[in-house]
Amino acid sequence: MQGTSQTYRDAADLMTRGESHRVWSLIVTIFGDMAQGAGDAISGAALSRLVGMMGVRPEAMRVALHRLRKDGWIDSRREGRGSLHWLTPFGRAQSAEASPRIYDRVRSLSGPWHLLMSGGADGTGRVQLEGALLTGDYLPIGSQVVLGQGPLPNDLHGLFGAEVSRFQVPGWLRHQVCPAEIMALYSALEADLRAVTAILDRGPPLCALETAAIRLLAVHSWRRLLFRHPDLPDAFFPEGWRGPDCRILFCDLVARLPAPGLDRVEAAA
Amino acid sequence: MQGTSQTYRDAADLMTRGESHRVWSLIVTIFGDMAQGAGDAISGAALSRLVGMMGVRPEAMRVALHRLRKDGWIDSRREGRGSLHWLTPFGRAQSAEASPRIYDRVRSLSGPWHLLMSGGADGTGRVQLEGALLTGDYLPIGSQVVLGQGPLPNDLHGLFGAEVSRFQVPGWLRHQVCPAEIMALYSALEADLRAVTAILDRGPPLCALETAAIRLLAVHSWRRLLFRHPDLPDAFFPEGWRGPDCRILFCDLVARLPAPGLDRVEAAA
Structure with a gap:
């Protein structure tokens, strides 16, 4: 320097x-x-x-x-x-x-957002959920849910999909x-x-x-x-x-x- | 008769x-x-x-x-x-x-709907999710998610809540x-x-x-x-x-x- x-x-x-x-x-x-x-x-x-x-x-x-x-x-x-x-x-x-x-200057990220969900304990859709996570575009929430930006994709590969208009976020997820x-x-x-x-x-x-x-x-x-x-x-x-x-x-x-x-x-x- | x-x-x-x-x-x-x-x-x-x-x-x-x-x-x-x-x-x-x-004559149930989610494998919110199910107002989806009618309740008892504007429902959930x-x-x-x-x-x-x-x-x-x-x-x-x-x-x-x-x-x- x-x-x-x-x-x-x-x-x-x-x-x-x-x-x-x-x-x-x-x-x-x-x-x-x-x-x-x-x-x-x-x-x-x-x-x-x-x-x-x-x-x-x-x-x-x-x-x-x-x-x-x-x-x-x-x-x-x-x-x-x-x-x-x-x-x-x-x-x-x-x-x-x-x-x-x-x-x-302001990051609004106003949405929409969407959730993809697998069937839970019995493993239905688990592999598809891991596939979504591999794209890097999703936040995992527990083992059964991922959150992504934008409207619902056309092909959900057998996952349950929900387009979200409003969130309420608890402390454990914020941390x-x-x-x-x-x-x-x-x-x-x-x-x-x-x-x-x-x-x-x-x-x-x-x-x-x-x-x-x-x-x-x-x-x-x-x-x-x-x-x-x-x-x-x-x-x-x-x-x-x-x-x-x-x-x-x-x-x-x-x-x-x-x-x-x-x-x-x-x-x- | x-x-x-x-x-x-x-x-x-x-x-x-x-x-x-x-x-x-x-x-x-x-x-x-x-x-x-x-x-x-x-x-x-x-x-x-x-x-x-x-x-x-x-x-x-x-x-x-x-x-x-x-x-x-x-x-x-x-x-x-x-x-x-x-x-x-x-x-x-x-x-x-x-x-x-x-x-x-027509059951439209146009919504809104909401999802409540626990933290998954580590058990965060598991008890609260079971509490929601006990009301009889929720459909369990796997072990981490429940689906209910209407807008997000005010108090989610520490669960992650999402108000849903659109669904895409896979076969396993329909069955x-x-x-x-x-x-x-x-x-x-x-x-x-x-x-x-x-x-x-x-x-x-x-x-x-x-x-x-x-x-x-x-x-x-x-x-x-x-x-x-x-x-x-x-x-x-x-x-x-x-x-x-x-x-x-x-x-x-x-x-x-x-x-x-x-x-x-x-x-x-």
């Missing part, structure tokens, strides 16, 4: 909290935030400079890019003495799907959706977002690359926490959950740290 | 199918059909004549009336040399609740709601109702008491079958279920066999 301002270092420390982010995931955040459009690309030099500001070494970045190419997220090509990287159509689709969950450990992480993130905001209020303006880096670290911290639990309406979370407050603080923070255009990042690299 | 017409005996045979109805339940049918209003009462003599036409001996009727009084359905008093019987407020309420299910044995009873009742209708079409008109007795036997057969399964929309019943056809046949039959006024029954007794 040499050559960065004290304000930047103080804010970046809070957003990394001492732990090093997984580089693979950090690069997904960067492309999702800055280069999600068709035709967007980031040079190896600019990417290296950005992740360097977040404490990531060039070798770690190269290993992560290799893995992202292998998994079908990223495509790359040589360009003069360097390289150029961009999201594949798969990577763009994944990023686009995640974006509302990350960036929407299953968001256990104490994740509740604590929300409280910690809220404090960190407030502290970063205060640091930016006090300090001199950041340069373009510092702005981009703090923005990306904030997006990454927020995204990582969000994806540790299912995407459900607020009524599914325990009393005292700091999610909606974190969302407002996050949106305010990234609004004052606008993503620089790719051309400015390339120019600074 | 002495002194009754051949037409009556042929029709009554079909509606009793050789088996003797439980007298207790038959008397509930009679009061529900003929004397559900506040102030309605039936004399012992008229009741005795009516059930006599259905093959019930006076001693059996007296035993049944005793039990109905003990259970809070019926109240009685001496009246001259005989007695007078009427439904208690409880009996009237029970009859009124059952009436739409018995007499409505739980209406197993093969009850399916067969519906098919048999359909045939019997058609046969009784044909007998009435062919024969000379019944007298007032015969009309009342055939009507009551039809109501009783229909009511007994209806209450052998939960009251659910048609979508919860197996393919080939004769319920809606039976309902139309039953309604047509009782429409041509109007309940005589209590005064006519008393005059005939």
Whole structure:
């Protein structure tokens, strides 16, 4: 982080909290935030400079890019003495799907929702229920029920299906959706977002690359926490959950740290 | 059944199918059909004549009336040399609740409905779910889910509740709601109702008491079958279920066999 301002270092420390982010995931955040459009690309030099500001070494970045190419997220090509990287159509689709969950100021998730149910103890439909869970689109509730977003699918594979217009969620299910450990992480993130905001209020303006880096670290911290639990309406979370407050603080923070255009990042690299 | 017409005996045979109805339940049918209003009462003599036409001996009727009084359905008093019987407020309420299910020409049950769910294998909410089942207002689905009519109750006693706008019902649940044995009873009742209708079409008109007795036997057969399964929309019943056809046949039959006024029954007794 040499050559960065004290304000930047103080804010970046809070957003990394001492732990090093997984580089693979950090690069997904960067492309999702800055280069999600068709035709967007980031040079190896600019990417290296950005992740360097977040404490990531060039070798770690190269290993992560290799893995992202292998998994079908990223495509790359040589360009003069360097390289150029961009999201594949798969990577763009994944990023686009995640974006509302990350960036929407209010997450209403108004529904409809649906429940799929097996026959219970005698095992009727148990296999079909496990099939639904394997898609990753369902929340298990006990051993006999799964909850999914949207209207009832056409083919329920023999499960009992119910489209739901209203929920009442008891404590045991709220704690299953968001256990104490994740509740604590929300409280910690809220404090960190407030502290970063205060640091930016006090300090001199950041340069373009510092702005981009703090923005990306904030997006990454927020995204990582969000994806540790299912995407459900607020009524599914325990009393005292700091999610909606974190969302407002996050949106305010990234609004004052606008993503620089790719051309400015390339120019600074 | 002495002194009754051949037409009556042929029709009554079909509606009793050789088996003797439980007298207790038959008397509930009679009061529900003929004397559900506040102030309605039936004399012992008229009741005795009516059930006599259905093959019930006076001693059996007296035993049944005793039990109905003990259970809070019926109240009685001496009246001259005989007695007078009427439904208690409880009996009237029970009859009124059952009436739409018995007499409505179309049973739409359009909802809303709601599901209550326990936490599954770990037993969370198991006791509360059993409490809901004890009310008799819920259909169990496996060991973790119960289905009830109406909007979500205010207090779910810690269960997960969902108000349902649409269902898709698999075969295993349809066969739980209406197993093969009850399916067969519906098919048999359909045939019997058609046969009784044909007998009435062919024969000379019944007298007032015969009309009342055939009507009551039809109501009783229909009511007994209806209450052998939960009251659910048609979508919860197996393919080939004769319920809606039976309902139309039953309604047509009782429409041509109007309940005589209590005064006519008393005059005939």
